[in-house]
Structures are given as C-alpha cells and as structure tokens.
Amino acid sequence: MSALAVQFEGVGKTYPHFTLDDINLELPTGSIMGFIGANGAGKSTTLRILMGLVHQDRGAVHVLGCEMPAQQAVAKRDIGFVSEDMRLYGAATLAWHMDFIRSIFPSWDQAYAETLLKRFDLKAEQKLKKVSHGQRVKAALLLALARRPRLLVLDEPTTGLDPVARHEVLHALMEALTDERRTILFSSQNTLDVEQISDQITFIDRGRIIDSADKETFLERWRRLRLDVPPAVTLPSLPGVVETTSSGRLAVVTMNGYEPSMAEVYHAAGVTVQAVDSMTLEEIFVVNVHNRRERSVA
Amino acid sequence: MHSDLVLSKSDGRPMYLQIMEQIKQRVAVGDWPRGEEIPSIRQLAVALSVSVITVKRAYLELEREGVIVTQHGKGSTVATDPSLEPRLYDQELDQHLDQAVRLGGLLGLAIEDLESRLHDAAGRWNQSTTTEEEES
Numbered sequence: 504m505s506a507l508a509v510q511f512e513g514v515g516k517t518y519p520h521f522t523l524d525d526i527n528l529e530l531p532t533g534s535i536m537g538f539i540g541a542n543g544a545g546k547s548t549t550l551r552i553l554m555g556l557v558h559q560d561r562g563a564v565h566v567l568g569c570e571m572p573a574q575q576a577v578a579k580r581d582i583g584f585v586s587e588d589m590r591l592y593g594a595a596t597l598a599w600h601m602d603f604i605r606s607i608f609p610s611w612d613q614a615y616a617e618t619l620l621k622r623f624d625l626k627a628e629q630k631l632k633k634v635s636h637g638q639r640v641k642a643a644l645l646l647a648l649a650r651r652p653r654l655l656v657l658d659e660p661t662t663g664l665d666p667v668a669r670h671e672v673l674h675a676l677m678e679a680l681t682d683e684r685r686t687i688l689f690s691s692q693n694t695l696d697v698e699q700i701s702d703q704i705t706f707i708d709r710g711r712i713i714d715s716a717d718k719e720t721f722l723e724r725w726r727r728l729r730l731d732v733p734p735a736v737t738l739p740s741l742p743g744v745v746e747t748t749s750s751g752r753l754a755v756v757t758m759n760g761y762e763p764s765m766a767e768v769y770h771a772a773g774v775t776v777q778a779v780d781s782m783t784l785e786e787i788f789v790v791n792v793h794n795r796r797e798r799s800v801a
Numbered sequence: 802m803h804s805d806l807v808l809s810k811s812d813g814r815p816m817y818l819q820i821m822e823q824i825k826q827r828v829a830v831g832d833w834p835r836g837e838e839i840p841s842i843r844q845l846a847v848a849l850s851v852s853v854i855t856v857k858r859a860y861l862e863l864e865r866e867g868v869i870v871t872q873h874g875k876g877s878t879v880a881t882d883p884s885l886e887p888r889l890y891d892q893e894l895d896q897h898l899d900q901a902v903r904l905g906g907l908l909g910l911a912i913e914d915l916e917s918r919l920h921d922a923a924g925r926w927n928q929s930t931t932t933e934e935e936e937s
Contacts, residue, residue: 534853670850677847695810702854719858722815777907781815 507565508532508654508686514552514562523548523710526562530703533683535676537697538690539788540707546690547586549707550658553688554584567654580608583647585640586658593632597625597642601649608650616649622671636663641672648675655679657689661696673700694785698722704784708792718784725787726761730754731775739772741765745794757782757790808849816851820859828868828879829890836881839869866892 509530516523523545530536540546551557553566555575564571569578591600597620605611620627623641631639644660655676661669677700679685691697697704698718705715714721732738732754738747743760758765766776782790806823808816827833839845842860846853860877863869871877905915 674850677850680853681843681847683843699810699816700850700852702852717854718852719817719854775906778903781813 506532508567509536509553509688510563510565511549511553512563514549514559514564516548516552516557516559521545521548521710523552526552526712528705528712528715530686530688532686533680534702535680535687535689535700536703536705537701538688538705538707539692539694539697539784540690541692541792544707545710546707547658548710550584550586550656550688550690553656554582555579581653582656583650583652583654584656584658585643585647585660587662589643591631591639591643591646594630596628596630597645598627600631600642600646601627604646604650610651612649612651615651616645619645619648619675622675623668624671637665637668640664641668644672644675648679651679651685653685655685655687655689657687659691660689661691661693669696676700694783694788698784706788706791708795713791713795721787722781722784724760725782725790726758727780727782727786728756728758728761728766728769728776729778729780730756730769731777733773736773738774739768741768746790759791806845806849808851816855817859817862820845820849820851820856821863824859824863825868825892833879835879837879839877839879841876 507529509528511526511528514523514526521543526545526549528536528549538546538549548557552559552564553571555572555578558572566578567581569575571578601613601616605613619625623645625638625641625645631642634642640660640663644657647655647657657676660676661672664672673696676687676689679687689697701718703715704718704721706713716724730738731752732749733752738749738754738756741756741758743758744756745759746757748755761779766779769776806820806827808819808823812819824833824839828835833839840848842856843853846856849856860869860871864871864877867880867882869877870880901915901919905912910918
C-alpha cells in the first residue's frame with residue numbers, strides 16, 4: 504500500500520474569474536487533514552479535482568495509488584465523498600438510500616449504519632425532502648461512513664450542524680481512523696473542528712496553498728508576544744515577525760517561527776517580554792491570510 | 802484500559818499538555834498502575850476525539866520524562882521507575898513557581914517581594930493546618 508493516500512503535484516486549473524495554482528499536497532495514509540480557507544478560496548475546487556469531478560489543466564494527482572482523473576472509476580470504489588450540494592433523492596427515505604448504497608458497495612457495514620442512525624438521531628423511514636439541512640448532511644455522512652471507505656473526502660461536513668450533531672460527527676470521523684489504513688481529508692471554515700481532530704493542516708487562500716504542516720508544528724511555530732518597550736528603546740527586528748501593533752509602551756508582536764532564544768534578543772535590547780502566548784488555529788489563520796493579502800497589495 | 806480523561810477547550814494550554822497532565826495525575830494516584838499497559842495512541846485519540854498527532858506528542862514527551870515506556874509495535878506501559886511520583890510533584894511545583902514569577906513580573910514585584918509573599922503564604926498555611934487540628 505502506498506504511504507500517501509493523496510498526492511497533488513503542481514496542480515492548477517484556470518477559470519475565467521478564478522485560478523487555482525501550484526497546488527502541492529501530501530496526505531499520509533492513516534492521518535486526517537483539515538483544509539481551511541475563506542469562502543471562494545479554492546477548497547471545493549481542489550476536492551473536486553481530487554475526486555475527478557473537475558479535471559486539472561496541469562499537474563499530477565494521485566489518490567490511493569490511482570492517477571486522477573484517468574483511473575477515477577477504480578479509485579472511487581474506495582472513496583467516500585460528501586459535499587454540500589450532494590443530491591439525495593428527496594422522494595425516497597434514508598432507508599431506501601441505505602439499501603441502494605449497500606447494493607453497490609460490498610464493503611457496506613449494516614450494523615455500523617444502524618449505530619450511526621441512532622447516534623446521528625436520524626429516522627430511516629422519513630422522506631429526505633421533509634428533513635432539515637442538518638439531517639440531510641448527517642444522512643449523507645452516514646451513507647459515506649457506513650461504506651467504510653479507505654479515503655473519506657468531506658467538503659464542509661460540520662457546516663450547519665448543531666453542537667450535539669457536530670460532536671457526534673467529529674467522533675464518528677475519529678472512529679473511522681481507528682483503522683490506521685484509513686485516511687480523511689475534510690474542508691471546513693470551523694477552525695475549532697479542524698484544530699481538534701486534524702493531524703495535518705493546510706491553509707488555502709485565493710487559489711493557492713499558503714501553508715501546510717502537521718498540526719503540532721503549526722501551533723508550535725506561532726506565538727504572540729506581549730512586550731514592554733521603554734521610550735528610548737527601538738524594537739529589534741526579528742525574522743518571522745508577521746504583525747506588530749503597539750500602543751504606548753506596550754507592543755504585541757505576532758510571529759511565525761518562534762524560538763525561546765528570541766526572548767533573549769529582546770531582553771538584550773532592553774525590551775521586557777511580559778508574556779509569550781500560544782495562538783489558536785483561528786488566530787493563526789486570520790493573521791496569515793491578512794498578512795498575505797496586504798503584501799500582495801503592496 | 803478505560804480512559805476517562807477530560808479535555809477542556811477553555812483551558813488556554815495546548816491539548817497535548819492537558820493530556821500529559823491528566824495521565825500524570827492518573828499515574829500519581831495509581832489509577833494507571835506502574836508497569837501496566839495504557840491505551841494505544843490511536844485508541845486514546847479516538848476516545849478523546851483529538852488528533853492522533855496530538856496524543857503522539859503527549860506520549861513522546863511523557864516517555865522523555867520517564868513517565869511511560871513505549872515499545873515499538875507493543876504499545877505503551879507506565880514506567881516502573883520508583884522515583885516517579887516525587888518527580889511529578891516536583892514538576893508541578895516548578896510550574897506553579899514559574900507562574901508566580903510571571904505574575905510577579907506583571908505586578909512589577911522584585912524577587913525579594915515574591916520571597917516575602919511566599920513566607921506569608923507559608924504562615925497562612927501553617928495557621929490553617931493548626932486550626933484544623935484544634936477543631937478536630
């Protein structure tokens with residue numbers, strides 16, 4: 504088995520008003536990647552290319568060892584895909600859909616499907632056009648999860664879910680990873696969800712990947728420092744500083760690539776480091792995107 | 802082994818530190834006995850609904866500190882090292898002292914001020930324990 508479940512090399516796609524460019528991604532088998540981006544950043548386009556639903560103009564895509572889009576029919580037997588605009592038959596019930604999927608995919612796990620039915624608080628006999636958006640999302644997730652696919656590709660799986668449902672969905676995703684041959688790639692605007700369960704994190708903005716690393720590295724690299732800068736002292740410029748704001752003597756420096764030795768540099772310059780705070784993924788994402796956009800304007 | 806760790810999102814500390822601390826507590830009180838097998842990284846990650854990589858980091862640091870032992874392909878066990886518990890308290894004390902120094906810095910206190918506050922605290926503690934004894 505390939506060590507990489509997903510591999511993108513220099514992938515691009517040009518539309519009249521949007522360009523996805525130079526997408527390089529590597530997702531090791533057995534891990535879970537959270538894909539974070541603002542609206543229109545290119546998350547869904549990337550996932551569609553991965554699924555062979557959109558064909559890239561340039562670059563190579565390999566999924567579960569298959570070349571995409573050429574070998575998509577083979578790859579898709581082992582991929583479960585759920586997206587926002589997924590069409591289920593409104594006139595049919597969830598039970599009908601479950602039978603349908605079971606008839607196509609031999610890997611279908613009926614016992615697990617029934618467990619998820621209870622945990623997701625779904626009614627199998629209800630027609631899908633009568634149910635809420637959240638119920639429909641959960642139904643689509645159930646249909647994908649119960650196939651026990653080797654790769655789950657989920658476009659915004661938690662958007663529009665209430666807190667209880669979100670908790671159940673995140674737990675079901677982690678549960679799928681009990682088997683270390685399985686891999687998950689999911690996009691989300693909810694950085695808390697991503698921060699909680701992802702091993703790998705990728706930020707995308709305006710059609711380009713702006714950062715991709717394992718979560719612990721990500722969180723470890725970013726720090727916000729609160730500094731006391733006496734009037735006669737100039738703040739030394741250090742590498743990796745992304746943002747500096749100051750009011751009076753107090754300055755707040757946000758940096759990517761913090762190391763403890765930096766506190767000594769500040770100290771030597773006469774600056775007191777009052778606090779070194781770690782940042783949430785959301786704070787990191789916002790600063791990162793903001794900074795990139797400002798630089799592209801300048 | 803049943804894992805009943807509880808992680809808090811409003812706790813400002815990174816998730817891996819919370820996991821480490823709770824495992825240390827369970828080891829310190831003997832809930833996770835010395836030499837016994839503990840949940841695998843993946844099992845604990847699934848049970849807590851947190852990333853495998855986060856639990857992996859907690860286990861690596863715990864191994865470095867000598868709290869657990871990980872054997873490749875065999876999973877992890879609590880270390881049999883007898884000096885385990887005092888060291889856990891040592892570390893906890895260091896963490897509290899670090900916090901005290903940090904807060905002292907924020908309040909503009911000198912080290913001597915902190916020392917005298919520590920003596921005051923010791924006085925309060927002695928008094929409270931003697932009163933308890935008198936009452937009982």
